[in-house]
Amino acid sequence: MADWQSCVPSMRRERSMSLMKRNGPIVVGLYLREDRANTSYIVIPHVHNLTRPSTAVSLTLSYPLRNKKEIPTTTILL
Numbered sequence: 819m820a821d822w823q824s825c826v827p828s829m830r831r832e833r834s835m836s837l838m839k840r841n842g843p844i845v846v847g848l849y850l851r852e853d854r855a856n857t858s859y860i861v862i863p864h865v866h867n868l869t870r871p872s873t874a875v876s877l878t879l880s881y882p883l884r885n886k887k888e889i890p891t892t893t894i895l896l
Contacts, residue, residue: 822850843868 829837838847845866
């Protein structure tokens, strides 16, 4: 995780595979999900609006971005 954190130094580590940063009332984050073979990560960006009452941080972008062939464009090989 330290190598990911060095790429986005403005974000801090939250949990084992998540980086987050608060920008005013908005929390932005990156969740790193390993594939089944543990050979790559899928980076899932998410945003949470703190101005809405909530009991948890929602993952409003909880899906990977895909290219024209429906392949996740955020997959990073290990």
